[in-house]
Structure formats: C-alpha cells, structure tokens
Amino acid sequence: MKIHEYQAKQLFSKYGVPIPKGYPAFSVDEVEAQAKRIVAETGSDVVVVKAQIHAGGRGKGGGVKVVKGGAAEARKVAEKMFGMQLITHQTGPEGQKVRRLYVEQGLAMERELYLGAVVDRDRRRVAFMASTEGGVEIEKVAAETPEKILTVHVDPIVGLSPYQARTLGFGLDLMRHGKDTVAKFTKLLNALYELFVKEDCSLCEINPLVILKNGDVVALDGKINFDDNADFRHKDWEGQRDVDEEDPVELEAKHAGLNYVSLDGNVGCLVNGAGLAMATMDIIKHAGEKHGVAPANFLDVGGGATQEQVTKAFKMILHSPKVKAIFVNIFGGIMKCDVIAMGVVAAAKEMGLKVPLVVRLEGTNVELGRKILSESGLAIQAATTMSDGAAKIVAAVGTVGGAT
C-alpha cells in the first residue's frame, strides 16, 4: 500500500526524521491559510506548493512550484494545480488528477543526496542505500553508475549498528559539512530504521535528502510503501488510504478478498492460484498475440474461495466493457471445481452472459463441476487443457470481432 508524501512526512516527524515545516491542504483557501502560517513561523515569503499524488517525478510534470511571494501567490499557484491532470513517467499518458496539496517552507540547500531503505529479498535483510546522486531516479543511478550507491544490510536482531551509519555518512562525504552533520545523519538513519520496522514498511525513500547551509540534514521528499501482509497490526492504515489514487476495480476486489490487477487486453480471466493466474495471462498472450488477443486482467480467486467470492469475481469481469471473451481456468486443489462452477453459473444467470465463455476445469470434484456447467444451459465451451482453452479463446474473440 502506498501513501502520500505528506503522510510519509507525518511519520518521519513522529520518529524524529527532520522535515521542513509543512501542512497539507485540500482547498485553495486552505493553501492560503497554511502558506500564511508558514510565512509567520519562518519569517520568509518563500513557500513550496507540492501536488500530492502517489506517482513519482512530480517536479518535472509541473506538480511542484516554489513561490516567492507568500500566501497570495501560493493561492494563485494552487488555483491552477487543483484539478490538473498531472502527467509523470509513472502515471501513464492520462496522468493523475490532483486533489490534495502540501504547502511547505522553502529551504536554502547546499547538497542533494539519496537515502532509501528496502527489503533486500536476496540477502533477506533490510538494506539502506545512500548516494551522492540525489534528486534523480535511483534506478537510473543503479543502471548507469552503480558504484555511486552505497549499501549496508541490517542484522534484524542487532539493529542498525553505529559503524554502518558512519560508513554511509563518511561515504557521502558528510565530513565536509563538519562532524555535527555526520552525527545528525546517524540519528536520522536510526530513526528511519525504527520507522521501517515498527510501521512494517516495504520501502522508505528520501529523495532528495538535503544538507542545509547550516549543516542540518532534512528530508525534503518522502515516499513510504507499507507491507500489505502486516495490515492486521496497523488498524490506522485504512484511514491513510487515498481511494482516488487506486484502481476502483482493484480496490473492490481487495475488499472481496480477491487478488485482481487491471490490464489492457480483451480477455477476462478467472483463475485459482497466483502462479496459474499469471501463466494463464502468458498463454493467452502467447496464443493471441498475432490476433489482437490479450488478457484484460489478472484474477486469482485464491485457494479457499467461497461460491459468493467466485460469483463476485465473475461479476467484476462481466462488468468490464473491454472484455470480449472470458477464460475460466481452474486446477482444483483445496478449491473444489463444483464451487467454482456454481459461482460462475450464479453470476452468469444473474447478469446475463453476452460474451463467449471458455472453461477449463481440472482437479478436485472435476466431474461434479463439469456436470453443473453442462446442465446450466449456458453457452460454455469446455477446454481440456490450458493451451486448448487459449486456442478456443483466440477463436472466440475472432468470432465476436473483439480483437484490438
């Protein structure tokens, strides 16, 4: 789960990671009021207005403006920014609508650095990465000049050791700002590690981390992703979720206990198991690539889905206007084929089935499942294997003229 910059900074502040003075604003009036407050607190007319969307690269897309004329000018900038479709390299061509802004004090910085914490799955540790190349995409630095990224791995039982923090601090040449800056950096790292573990993050990124003229170390930006598996011990996460930033169908699926990802194609897929669901997408693409046939979604109903969940899943696929045919691919283990069959039939009868449906059933209670489907009166094409199913799907999309 992703959260906004201003929410990440509230967590930074809670754990002792220094941030500039800043306040979120949800309307033009609020922007003006918050800017006034910052001018009064800092004695400077320089404020920064930042669009809050989940995608990165906001500055280049025009979503970050430095304002030198205080509250009145901040208001003018906000009038333009609210409601704009902000396009960055991470939003896709249609962009993301700006609904929230963050108003922050402007700071005179000396250097821009990069600092990030992630789970390094190959080393099975939390890793801190730091680089002198701040303010640019870290993936680009990793690809072009990997020697400029310093990494330390944290022992989960020992925690972040002082020598590790010093290694990064000296590696970033913080001594040129004085030893106080090294100490401030070390303190910030410890705070960030504590935040990462206690808040169950999968990513914490500060890009840029800035060194001010007075030697202070401040998080100028903030990005946090949470580990969804840990939601049972973070009841506050739901309140932090911004539904405007999420695909409504994916969110609906999540609430129904289904794993769903929207894709660009025209074949709706209903599968049990994440690996089989991915493989089903792959085989549709493999068979249909030359015919304009591709998967419209990833959908894993899971191992223990109820008939209601299957019905819900099938309805979600039927709802999508881009779906020209549906492929149900089940290898029943714990998931019983008859439960899937009953769910599919219930949804199809309730909503009407206007597109071709290909079903491949295998595994537990397969005979019972096939019987339910054949007696349902629905126009269902049975497939014997995944490749047979994919071939039938490609033919079916061709018949209805749904190829893209």
Added chain:
Amino acid sequence: MSVLVGKNTKVLVQGITGGAGSFHAKQMLEYGTKVVAGVTPTRGGEKFEGKVPVFDTVARAVQESGADTSVIFVPPPGAADAILEAIDAGCLLVVCITEGIPVIDMIKVRRVLEATQAFQRSEGKPITRLIGPNCPGIITPGACKIGIMPGHIHKEGHIGVVSRSGTLTYEAVGQLTSLGIGQSTCVGIGGDPVAGMDFVDVLELFQADPDTHGVIMIGEIGGGMEERGAKFIKEKMNKPVACFIAGTTAPPGKRMGHAGAIIAGGKGTAAEKMKALEDAGAKIAPTPSDMASTLKSMMK
C-alpha cells in the same frame, strides 16, 4: 527414495484444531501420512479425530510423539512465532503453509534459522530446513503428503518438481501423471519474498538423490532466486531440468497475487530469468501446457 520426506516421516500439525489445520490434517491422515501429534496452545490433552494427541507446546509434542517434522497452519499474526517454536523444539523439517506473514517477521525467522543451521553444521549434525511460508507443502507420492495439495493427481516415480506456485505445481504434476510419468518428490517453496528453502537448496537434494532422474522447476517474476538456481544447474547438475517462468505478461511494479511476484526497479523480469536458465542448459517450456512434455523430450 525421495527427498526430505518419506514413509517414516513423523509429522506434527501446528494449528490442528483450526479450520484449515483440521481439514488438511484429516486429508493427510487419509493419504497415509504419519500424523503423530497436533499442537494448539491451551488445548493440550485433547485428541484430534479421536486418535491424534494434541499438546500445548511443540517441545512437548516432539518429546511425547517423536515427531521430526512440523506443518504449520497458524494464522499470520502467530505464524512466525510458530516457526520459531518448531525450530527450537528440534523439528528438522518445518513446513509453513500460512499465507500473509509480514516480511519483517520473516526476516527475523530467517536470521534465527541461519544461526541454528550454522551451529548444527559446526556440530556435524543434520540441519533444520524450512519450506514456505505461503506454499502448498511437500509430497512424496505414495508415502507422505505434508500440506494442502490434492494427493490423487500424483504418481510414484522419478521426477522432482520444485515450484514457487501451488496451482502451477498441480498443473505440472497433472501433466506428468497423464503422460504416465511419476514423481519422486514435489516441493512447493512458496510465493513470499523472504522464505526458507530456495531453488538451489532443493535442486541440490534432487541432484544427490539417486531416485530422481529429472526435474521440473517452476519460477515466476520477482527476486533473483531463479538466477541463482540457473548458476547451480550450470555448475553442479547433470540431470535434465525443464523450466517454466510465470509472469511474462505481468506489468512492472504490480504485485501479482504472491507477495514476492513483483517486478521492482526493472529487476526480476521473466525474460531475464528464462535467459539465465537457458544459458545454464535448462530447457524452457514455451507455454505452461508444455512443462511435462518439455522434460520428457530431454529424458533419455
């Protein structure tokens, strides 16, 4: 012969009185697995299905029943603790089925597991192995089923299967069995980013097992486990390995069902993994329907 589990494996079930635990404990008993004990804290003294004794702690269960293997059905909040308890009680194989354990918890579990293994090695003793979490388990057909896979699709034989995905394992096994090819042992290593055994650990066992003649390895997007497996295949294996990697069509940055199935920062794509495996001498099945036939074409 087989790897890790066989006719004499004695299994205890952590979470045996819960919904999933009791259902699958019954299925395992029906398959012929020696389920010798169950553990549910506060329910010690009960009997599961009138015959399997239930204990409050894993240590007590091991002591009384002689169990050497634990299978865990404990829900996510208590699952990492359940793994630690099984390791501490001396179970040499721990199979965790639970899906949804926070990664921070698994990082700690890994740390304890690695320290335990280092000590066992220094004493010249056999090491503790963890399979999973978020996996279907392990089965040696006709001898021992530990986990949630449908037993009836399997057949005794000589092909090892190792996979990050449950249902794709069933798919591969179904294909093998329908071609008349049996399996030595099938290991589901699970779909989490931080877990127990990885491809290399299982391939090592298959290579050393005289009764395993070939291997199907099923990977997916995310991480570098397949690449490490490829290196092992190239340097240490002389048995044929057929592979399938799921997620060729997965968009980057999206978690595809499994917590570990995500292309992050441009890394962990199916194309990279397939190339590494092909370079190592493994054969890639062109579609998921061709896993068994691809391996068959490599067998002498």
